[in-house]
Amino acid sequence: xxxxxxxxxxxxxxxxxxxxxxxxxxxxxxxxxxxxxxxxxxxxxxxxxxxxxxxxxxxxxxxxxxxxxxxxxxxxxxxxxxxxxxxxxxxxxxxxxxxxxxxxxxxxxxxxxxxxxxxxxxxxxxxxxxxxxxxxxxxxxxxxxxxxx
Numbered sequence: 001x002x003x004x005x006x007x008x009x010x011x012x013x014x015x016x017x018x019x020x021x022x023x024x025x026x027x028x029x030x031x032x033x034x035x036x037x038x039x040x041x042x043x044x045x046x047x048x049x050x051x052x053x054x055x056x057x058x059x060x061x062x063x064x065x066x067x068x069x070x071x072x073x074x075x076x077x078x079x080x081x082x083x084x085x086x087x088x089x090x091x092x093x094x095x096x097x098x099x100x101x102x103x104x105x106x107x108x109x110x111x112x113x114x115x116x117x118x119x120x121x122x123x124x125x126x127x128x129x130x131x132x133x134x135x136x137x138x139x140x141x142x143x144x145x146x147x148x149x
Contacts, residue, residue: 002144007137012038013045015140019129020049024074026103028124030114033131038138039112042129043081046110050079058112059083064096069108080109084116093117 006012019042023029029046031039040058047056051070059065060083067079080101087093101107103124114121130141 002142004140004142005134005137006038006140009038009041012041012138012140013048016042016045016047017049019142020046020072023076023108023127025076025105025107027108028103028121028126029108029110030121030126030128031110031112031131032114032128034133037131037133038140039131040083042131042140043110043112046108047079047081050076050108052079056081060085063087063093064098066101075106076108077106078108080107082109082111084111084113087113087116090117090120093120 004015006015031042033039040056044056047067050072052067053070054067056067057065059081063082063084065081067081069076069079078101082093082098084093098120101109102120103109111117128143132139
C-alpha cells in the first residue's frame, strides 16, 4: 500500500492525472471515502489524464456516466464513472448495462462507493483508493491490483 497526501483539489486532480498513465485496459478503480473526501475531484484529474474534454460531474443521480477517451497509450477508449451512493440494489446497475463495461477491454471503470456493489466485483482485479480528510488536505491510500474473492 502506498500513501500520498494532497493539500488541495488541484493536487488531488494532478494525482488522478498521474494515475491515468499507469492504468491498463479493463482496469476497475474503486474509490472509498466519506462525502467530500475527494473521490470526484480525483476522477476529474483521471479524466484529464485520459484526454476527456467533457466536464466531469458525479453521477450520483444517473448512477453511471460514460466518457470517450481521446488518446491513451494502453488503448483505453472509454472512461466509465459510477457513483453508487444513492443506489438501492446492484440490479439497478445491471439494468442500465454495467456488465458491458466492468473489466472489459478498452475501458477503465471508476466506482465511488463500491462497497454497495461488492457482489458485482467478486473475482475481478481492482485498484482500491481510499480518501480521508487530513489536517492539511487529504490522505490518499493506494492499493494496486487487489483481487476480490
